[in-house]
Amino acid sequence: MGDKSSDLVQGTLDMLVLKTLALEPMHGYGITVRIEQMSRGVFHVNPGSLFLAIQRLERDGLIKGEWKASENNRRAKYYALTEKGRKRLNNETREWGRQAAAIARILEAS
Amino acid sequence: MSLLRNLASGLRSLFRKEQVDRDLGEELRAYQEMAAEEKMKDGMSRKEALRAVRLERGSLEVSKEIVRSGGWESIVHTLWQDLRFGLRMLRKSPGFTAVALLTLAIGIGANTAIFSVVYGVLIEPLPFRDASGLVLLNETTPRVGKVSVSYPNFLDWRSQSKTFSQVAAVCEAGFNLAGVSQPESIGGEAVSANFLSILGMRPFLGRDFEASEDKAGAAPVVLLSYALWQSHLGADPSAIGRTIMLDGTGYTIIGVLPPNFRWTGQADVLEPIGTWLGRNPDAMKRSDRGDMPVLGRLAPASRFAQARSEMEGIAARLSKEYPASNDQFGVALTPLRDTFVGDTRMAILSLFGAVLCVLLIACANVANLLLVRGAGRTREIALRLAFGATRKRIIRQMLTESLVLAVLGGVMGVALAFAGTQAITQLVPQGLFLGATVKLNPAVLAFAGILIVLAAFVFGLAPATRSTKPDMQRHLKEGSAGTGTSTAESRLRATFIVAELALSLILLAGAGLMTKSLHLLLSVSPGFQVDRVLTMEMDLRTAPYNKDDAIRNFWQNVLDRVRTLPGAQSAALGTEIPLTDSHSRVDITIEGMPLPKPGSFPHPDTHAVSDGYASTLGVPLLRGRTFTETDNENGSRVAMVNAMLAREYFPNGDAVGKRFIFGHPDPAKQPQWLTIVGVLGDTRMYGLAQPARLEVYVPFRQAPNSHMNLLVKSAVDPAAMTSAIRTQIASIDKDEPIFAITTMSQLVSDSVTTRRFTLILLGLFSGLALILAAIGIYGVISYSVAQRTRDIGIRMALGASRTDVLRDVIGLGARLTGVGLLLGLIGALAATRVLSSLLFGVRSTDALTFTAASLVLLVVSLFASYMPARRAMRVDPIVALRYE
Numbered sequence: 003m004g005d006k007s008s009d010l011v012q013g014t015l016d017m018l019v020l021k022t023l024a025l026e027p028m029h030g031y032g033i034t035v036r037i038e039q040m041s042r043g044v045f046h047v048n049p050g051s052l053f054l055a056i057q058r059l060e061r062d063g064l065i066k067g068e069w070k071a072s073e074n075n076r077r078a079k080y081y082a083l084t085e086k087g088r089k090r091l092n093n094e095t096r097e098w099g100r101q102a103a104a105i106a107r108i109l110e111a112s
Numbered sequence: 113m114s115l116l117r118n119l120a121s122g123l124r125s126l127f128r129k130e131q132v133d134r135d136l137g138e139e140l141r142a143y144q145e146m147a148a149e150e151k152m153k154d155g156m157s158r159k160e161a162l163r164a165v166r167l168e169r170g171s172l173e174v175s176k177e178i179v180r181s182g183g184w185e186s187i188v189h190t191l192w193q194d195l196r197f198g199l200r201m202l203r204k205s206p207g208f209t210a211v212a213l214l215t216l217a218i219g220i221g222a223n224t225a226i227f228s229v230v231y232g233v234l235i236e237p238l239p240f241r242d243a244s245g246l247v248l249l250n251e252t253t254p255r256v257g258k259v260s261v262s263y264p265n266f267l268d269w270r271s272q273s274k275t276f277s278q279v280a281a282v283c284e285a286g287f288n289l290a291g292v293s294q295p296e297s298i299g300g301e302a303v304s305a306n307f308l309s310i311l312g313m314r315p316f317l318g319r320d321f322e323a324s325e326d327k328a329g330a331a332p333v334v335l336l337s338y339a340l341w342q343s344h345l346g347a348d349p350s351a352i353g354r355t356i357m358l359d360g361t362g363y364t365i366i367g368v369l370p371p372n373f374r375w376t377g378q379a380d381v382l383e384p385i386g387t388w389l390g391r392n393p394d395a396m397k398r399s400d401r402g403d404m405p406v407l408g409r410l411a412p413a414s415r416f417a418q419a420r421s422e423m424e425g426i427a428a429r430l431s432k433e434y435p436a437s438n439d440q441f442g443v444a445l446t447p448l449r450d451t452f453v454g455d456t457r458m459a460i461l462s463l464f465g466a467v468l469c470v471l472l473i474a475c476a477n478v479a480n481l482l483l484v485r486g487a488g489r490t491r492e493i494a495l496r497l498a499f500g501a502t503r504k505r506i507i508r509q510m511l512t513e514s515l516v517l518a519v520l521g522g523v524m525g526v527a528l529a530f531a532g533t534q535a536i537t538q539l540v541p542q543g544l545f546l547g548a549t550v551k552l553n554p555a556v557l558a559f560a561g562i563l564i565v566l567a568a569f570v571f572g573l574a575p576a577t578r579s580t581k582p583d584m585q586r587h588l589k590e591g592s593a594g595t596g597t598s599t600a601e602s603r604l605r606a607t608f609i610v611a612e613l614a615l616s617l618i619l620l621a622g623a624g625l626m627t628k629s630l631h632l633l634l635s636v637s638p639g640f641q642v643d644r645v646l647t648m649e650m651d652l653r654t655a656p657y658n659k660d661d662a663i664r665n666f667w668q669n670v671l672d673r674v675r676t677l678p679g680a681q682s683a684a685l686g687t688e689i690p691l692t693d694s695h696s697r698v699d700i701t702i703e704g705m706p707l708p709k710p711g712s713f714p715h716p717d718t719h720a721v722s723d724g725y726a727s728t729l730g731v732p733l734l735r736g737r738t739f740t741e742t743d744n745e746n747g748s749r750v751a752m753v754n755a756m757l758a759r760e761y762f763p764n765g766d767a768v769g770k771r772f773i774f775g776h777p778d779p780a781k782q783p784q785w786l787t788i789v790g791v792l793g794d795t796r797m798y799g800l801a802q803p804a805r806l807e808v809y810v811p812f813r814q815a816p817n818s819h820m821n822l823l824v825k826s827a828v829d830p831a832a833m834t835s836a837i838r839t840q841i842a843s844i845d846k847d848e849p850i851f852a853i854t855t856m857s858q859l860v861s862d863s864v865t866t867r868r869f870t871l872i873l874l875g876l877f878s879g880l881a882l883i884l885a886a887i888g889i890y891g892v893i894s895y896s897v898a899q900r901t902r903d904i905g906i907r908m909a910l911g912a913s914r915t916d917v918l919r920d921v922i923g924l925g926a927r928l929t930g931v932g933l934l935l936g937l938i939g940a941l942a943a944t945r946v947l948s949s950l951l952f953g954v955r956s957t958d959a960l961t962f963t964a965a966s967l968v969l970l971v972v973s974l975f976a977s978y979m980p981a982r983r984a985m986r987v988d989p990i991v992a993l994r995y996e
Contacts, residue, residue, distance in 0.1 A: 050178030
């Protein structure tokens with residue numbers, strides 16, 4: 003784990019994975035690259051934690067995986083958001099916004 | 113839904129492990145390839161790129177492990193792995209496994225067996241509805257303590273009490289059952305009609321009593337116990353409505369009690385008390401207190417303490433209102449549960465404490481064995497830690513091994529307990545547990561299960577945390593196998609041994625105190641001779657014997673015939689024999705004595721006896737004469753008294769020739785004086801540990817009684833005479849049952865049953881504790897010798913003598929023993945106090961017993977240290993040094 007990159011707050015990785023998959027179905031490596039790019043290198047995602055999150059989301063029925071050929075003609079498992087996953091993402095985004103705003107207000111008040 | 117999916121996916125990983133693993137591997141490989149390709153774009157070689165990815169993102173195996181450990185199935189999976197590994201480890205060291213399993217089996221088995229008694233007698237709910245609201249009421253008097261309730265008092269209680277929603281009189285009543293193969297005497301209860309409904313029970317078959325049947329003169333009806341219905345009526349449902357002959361009267365069977373019905377006495381039949389009173393009109397007197405406690409159910413709103421104060425008030429009013437019969441009589445309330453526990457509670461709890469000690473000792477021993485093994489496994493553990501296993505993970509695995517050990521030992525233990533409960537039920541005479549069932553039921557098995565898990569933690573936790581401690585591992589890396597044990601570890605092992613020794617001493621002291629008590633108790637002179645005296649009971653309840661003459665003739669006939677039997681040295685009759693709890697007491701008024709308050713008259717036990725009673729039972733005649741055949745219905749009324757009565761009321765030693773009457777003086781009646789003709793020695797009527805009471809004897813021909821004991825002193829084994837006596841009695845009347853056939857020595861032996869039972873088990877447990885502790889100390893010393901072989905070799909090479917070495921090694925054992933003894937003595941002083949109620953003639957702090965127990969432990973533990981010490985003495989310095 004790099005020095006500058008931060009560990010993700012517990013549970014947020016699931017939300018970020020959902021967010022990434024909301025744009026288009028993606029394989030594991032693609033998800034990693036996308037999260038790291040979008041966070042401009044603040045977050046660093048290990049395959050261990052990533053696939054653990056994926057296993058969890060899949061078991062909860064929020065995403066669905068399917069083996070496909072990748073752009074380089076390699077077999078890879080692509081994950082797509084289910085209807086349930088989309089709803090969960092919307093809820094969590096809203097909840098996150100509310101909480102983040104609240105925390106910001108508290109921190110600024112001092 | 114998602115729970116189901118989760119479950120399905122988890123199960124898939126468990127059962128299609130390879131498939132799932134392959135998928136994950138492929139996915140991770142693809143991931144790495146993609147990451148590497150990215151790097152190769154920047155000009156790295158493929159090899160360099162893959163290496164960089166591994167560094168940055170972690171290895172494939174580590175990632176796999178993380179993902180695998182995420183699901184719930186991983187817990188099951190590692191548990192399974194640990195179990196298999198644990199079993200493999202146990203198989204690899206059969207010696208260790210055998211000792212550990214046996215130790216645990218004994219510890220858990222003994223606990224399970226004793227818990228089956230604890231549960232059956234103390235915990236198992238009574239089979240009655242809402243049994244906590246059930247209370248048993250007795251009257252009390254300062255002269256005797258708890259006594260029965262007289263029926264008129266019961267009626268007043270019933271009408272005046274508000275705290276009880278219902279009350280019922282429950283009167284012990286024996287019956288002669290005829291019309292079956294052999295006449296026999298059965299136990300029964302005459303009860304108020306609401307008895308069963310107070311208990312919340314319904315007959316198994318048929319119906320309950322009706323209020324109209326609970327009256328003198330009503331047609332006799334009866335409820336049978338389930339057992340009697342099975343044994344005497346072949347469990348025939350059509351028995352309801354049939355007639356059964358009890359005491360020569362036909363009773364209609366109206367129902368059968370449920371199989372789980374229990375009462376404190378033997379209750380083969382129930383009859384409404386109304387009809388019973390019709391036949392026993394004396395019981396309607398307020399002064400007559402037979403064998404009748406009262407059962408009450410607390411009203412929903414009232415509490416036990418309220419009920420007690422209300423009843424005390426009622427009793428106080430009655431005692432003012434009827435001083436002649438109720439002066440100084442109070443009332444005692446006992447929760448019904450307690451009366452079913454009887455006097456065995458302390459004995460059972462002491463034994464339970466003792467077996468818990470045995471289990472703790474067993475656990476300490478196994479923990480020590482595990483520590484030894486843990487020291488041998490430090491390399492394995494260090495290796496696993498080095499490969500990235502967490503300490504938690506290894507502790508979990510070692511605890512799983514402990515659990516495997518505990519479960520296997522526990523299963524063996526439960527098998528032992530199965531045999532143990534059988535042995536206990538045979539060892540204990542019927543009736544001691546008042547119908548409680550002692551067996552391995554689900555509650556007992558659940559207890560064994562809890563014990564197994566707890567034991568696994570107790571003996572497994574310390575060794576597991578110990579052998580994974582970082583400092584242990586440093587020792588290992590330094591690689592000096594000879595000094596692999598840290599001081600912290602030896603201290604831990606020493607602690608276990610000290611605890612074992614201390615616990616053993618507590619048990620030894622307890623067993624010692626019980627042995628001494630029993631010995632003292634059995635050497636108490638009961639006041640009679642117990643050798644070769646046979647006793648049997650008869651109760652003539654049928655119509656031919658409702659006249660005094662008939663009774664006199666029958667008994668005289670029995671005496672005459674039995675006395676002619678070969679082998680019979682003497683024979684006699686008596687109404688109440690010692691140690692049977694059977695008794696009859698009555699107030700007397702001695703001629704010329706100042707009249708006390710009605711509740712303070714002398715209240716002796718009374719016996720109606722035949723001539724030859726004192727000599728047959730071996731009660732010494734101190735003064736005057738015993739009864740002769742001429743002390744009959746035509747002679748003047750005479751009596752004998754015991755030494756205590758003579759001493760208290762005739763302090764000048766002039767009892768013989770003085771007169772008394774039964775009851776209180778009544779100016780309206782001519783006094784029926786009895787003249788004292790002799791003084792007999794005191795007998796221990798109520799148990800060897802109980803003090804003697806006042807006693808009065810009258811000739812049975814002057815006080816004919818349908819209920820008598822026949823006593824026969826024989827020249828040979830008394831039991832051999834039984835059938836000859838039966839034949840003689842049957843030739844007089846073949847329909848009268850003979851029961852309670854036993855010998856006086858058996859009665860003495862039975863009277864100390866609870867103590868003997870406690871002693872046998874306590875002795876057994878302390879023996880086990882001693883053996884385990886000896887094994888424990890032997891193991892520790894042996895191990896320490898093995899560890900220090902090199903040291904010893906060096907010392908001997910430098911000139912230490914063999915005796916020095918011996919002294920050194922034994923010294924370690926002696927130090928441990930010393931600390932153990934000290935702590936054990938403190939513990940024993942505190943713990944043996946619970947035995948107080950079971951002790952006799954010895955205080956719970958008896959110095960002699962404690963010294964003896966300490967000596968036994970000292971000798972055993974020094975011997976156990978001596979054996980390894982001898983081995984140390986024979987260490988060859990050359991071999992010891994070269995070995996390293």
